[in-house]
Amino acid sequence: MAEQAGSRPLRLLHLFPTTLGLNGESGNVDILRRRAESRGVPVEVTRLEAGAVVPAGVDLVFIGSGPVSAQMQTQAAVLAVAEPLRALAASGVPFLAIGAGFQLLGQSITLADGTGLTGASVFPVTTIVAGERVVGDFVVESRLGMLAGFENRGSYVDIGSNAPIGHVVYGRGNVAASGPGAGASAAAIAASGATAEGTVLVAPDDRVEGFWVENLIGTHLHGPVLANNPALADWLLEAALVRRGQTLPLATPDLVEIDRRASEARATIMAAPLSE
Amino acid sequence: MGFRTTTAVLVGRAVRVAARARGGGSAIPGNIALKINPRFLEDTIARIPLGVVAVSGSNGKSTTTNMLAGILREHGLKVFTNPSGGNLPQGIASSVLSSVSLSGVLDADIAILEVDEGYGPKITKMLQPSTVLLLNIQIDQLNRYHEPDRVVRMLEEVASTATRSLVLNRDDNHLVDLDTRLGSAFTGSRAVTFFGASPELIGAAAHGLASADRFGDDSRGDGSSRIAVGGREADVTVTDIGDSQAVLGIDGRDIAVRLPARGLHYALDAAGATAAARAVLGDRFRPGLVTAALNGLTTVYGRGELLQVAGEDIEIIMMKNPASLQLNLDSLESAPEQVFMxxxxxxxxxxxxxxxxxxxxxxxxxITGSKAWQFAVRFGYANIPVGTVDLDVRAAVKQFLALPRPSKGRKTMILNYEQMMAIRKILGFKELEGGGQ
Incomplete structure (x- = not known):
């Protein structure tokens, strides 16, 4: 299987790991690396901090979440690399952007006091810090099946008419629900003891999560997101390899065992999701 | 003291007796007392002669409160305190119920209260502590506090309620200069003192003190640069640590103290408790009494505690949050032989x-508990073999206890707070946190 990989390692760019590293975000990078290396695909991770330049030959980009203070501190550094990042996105390099990092790669962020922060415009989305904070389990129905994890945010993301990752089964999503059944809050559903499946029936509404257009994925799903959802990790690796004319080799036994556990983890969350 | 307080005491006590008979519900009596008299805490605790010392921070509150109470008792004071974990208003009220007279008088010279960070601003505004001791700000309960920065602001509010003295950890990224952020109106009329550890000890710890990162505001309002972590003169400094003991430097004098378990974080708790005792007692403080006090303490349970079950020792490692887990793992001497989580x-x-x-x-x-599979995934990625995962806690405990006796005679349990409480019960240990003595 090593022939598959070719001679050049898969180049993973981890943006601002020091400031945007809350919620075990670096776990996503470790997971991508492990899932490639177990299959004989060598990986090279570049941790890009403020002031550094974007290296050549990047195959996959990751940016994580962080507190508002870190977001403000990192904004200038993000703008400084905005152009090369947009070029990577335009050339089809897959991006996974989480929370505050996703917001910074959008067009703008309006903070609680009305201050505006300009983003890198990699993602055509805008963020407004507003509304009641949502904290709790998070289940989203995606093209890869059910994604599960944790939601913890106090802002709204406007993705315009672009495609989301999928419909929210449990939790809030990009903005407060406005469709039929929107009044049924996640907490009330939890209190009623409804299951994830039951929730869909109880509260059919228009809640959607994140952004997923071509190879650009942005979300507020934590966990870290790739821990509970290995299918998403493999999709990103596959997308990165396809651009190089390669395919992702089959999962090795160690990954199969990890994926069995992740599937149990998702099932446990979906069987009894909770919020605060 | 008034009808409402007496009623609150009577009804609360009755509920307490009922709750204890059932073996649970330790915060309920306090909750009821507060419903009957919303000023129950002010009416009882605020009248204690030497006032209140509030202890807060992300980790070590229970251990430090226990140490500080011990040191002050050794100096001859009658101390009222809230047993470990009972750090919300209802938990504190439950503690009051166990020792207050019907008229609302607590027979104590001073109150040492462990205060939850989230409720800290409310509780301390209510009780006006003479002294506030802040231990650390670490990544903790982000589901509840959302961001470490919010905890910083909450503890700044707690600090600002101190009427006489403020005691801070100089080796914490956020606490080292917290006093400067409270302004001259505060610092002009309060004594601010520090505790810490020698730079060598911090440098030698695998992950330092796990202090939460601090972003932004590199310079102060006047353009001068921020005080670097560790950059304050400490009243009490940890100068050496051994296996379950430490040396504290106080005014150029070294004293040896016993710790609840291995670990620099426990030594810092001892330094914090000692610095607070010094701030409270002033000229009456005797360094020699610190050694005697800390030698005589029993461990606050779940914090480096050893339980004896069927002739075997079970070491409990709390994983309240990342910092406490990392520091407790760092202080293990070798990989534990049998591990339950x-x-x-x-x-x-x-x-x-x-x-x-x-x-x-x-x-x-x-591994057990509703997060068991998520941890099993993590161990998978860390290449750490996992035996079995069973979401049924009782069955999992039974299976773990059935393992052959470890060669060193010690089994290890890594538990979050809620599971520590549940499993203590399963193992037949009946005491409750947050309730009466």
């Missing part, structure tokens, strides 16, 4: 376990 909804978002260096474990035998 239980994590439930008390840790709603365990993402942070991906920030933890787990290399001091070489395997885990049994």
């Amino acid at each position: 239980a994590v439930d909804e008390g840790t709603p978002d365990p993402s942070w376990v991906y920030d933890i260096d787990l290399s001091s474990l070489d395997h885990v035998d049994v």
Whole structure:
């Protein structure tokens, strides 16, 4: 299987790991690396901090979440690399952007006091810090099946008419629900003891999560997101390899065992999701 | 003291008796007392002659409160305190119920209260502590506090309520200069003192003190640069640590103290308690009494505690949050022989376990609790073998206890707070946190 990989390692760019590293975000990078290396695909991770330049030959980009203070501190550094990042996105390099990092790669962020922060415009989305904070389990129905994890945010993301990752089964999503059944809050559903499946029936509404257009994925799903959802990790690796004319080799036994556990983890969350 | 207080005491006590008979519900009596008299805490605690010392921070509150109470008792004071974990208003009220007279008088010279960070601003505004001791700000309960920065602001509010003195950890990224952020109106009329550890000890710890990162505001308002962490003169300094003991430097004098378990974080708790005792007692403080006090303490349970079950020792490692887990793992002498882990909804978002260096474990035998599979995934990625995962806590405990006796005679349990409480009960230990004595 090593022939598959070719001679050049898969180049993973981890943006601002020091400031945007809350919620075990670096776990996503470790997971991508492990899932490639177990299959004989060598990986090279570049941790890009403020002031550094974007290296050549990047195959996959990751940016994580962080507190508002870190977001403000990192904004200038993000703008400084905005152009090369947009070029990577335009050339089809897959991006996974989480929370505050996703917001910074959008067009703008309006903070609680009305201050505006300009983003890198990699993602055509805008963020407004507003509304009641949502904290709790998070289940989203995606093209890869059910994604599960944790939601913890106090802002709204406007993705315009672009495609989301999928419909929210449990939790809030990009903005407060406005469709039929929107009044049924996640907490009330939890209190009623409804299951994830039951929730869909109880509260059919228009809640959607994140952004997923071509190879650009942005979300507020934590966990870290790739821990509970290995299918998403493999999709990103596959997308990165396809651009190089390669395919992702089959999962090795160690990954199969990890994926069995992740599937149990998702099932446990979906069987009894909770919020605060 | 008034009818409402007497009623609150009577009804609360009756509920307490009922709750204890059932073996649970330790915060309920306090809750009821507060419903009957919303000023129950002010009416009882605020009248104690030497006032209140409030202890807060992300980790070590229970251990430090226990140490400080011990040191002050050794100096001859009658101390009222809230047993470990009972740090919300209802928990404190439950503690009051166990020692207050019907007229609302607490027979104590001073109150030492462990205060929850989230409720801290409310509780301290109510009780006007003479002294505030702040231990650390670490990544903790982000599901509840959302961001470390919010905890910083809450503890700044708690600090600002101190009427006489403020005691801070100089080796914490956020606490080292917290006093400067309270303004001259505050610092002009309060004594601010510090505790810490020698730079060599901090440098030698695998992950330092796990203090939460601080972003932004590199310079102060006047353009001068921020005080670097560690850059304050400390009243009490940890100068050496050994196995379950430490040396504290106080005014150029070294004293040896016993700790609840291995670990620099416990030594810092002892330094914080000692610095607070010094701030409270002034000229009456005797360094020699600190040694005697800390030698005589029993461990606050779940904090480096050893339980005896069927002739075997079970070491409890708390994983309240990333910092406490990392520091406790760092202080293990070798990879534990038999490992049990239980994590439930008390840790709603365990993402942070991906920030933890787990290399001091070489395997885990049994994992349980509703987060068990998420931890099993983490161990998978860390290449740490996992024996079995069983979401049924009782069955998992039974399976772990049935393992052959370890050669060193010690089994290890890594538990979140809620599972620590549940499993103590399963193992037949009946005492409750947050309730009466």
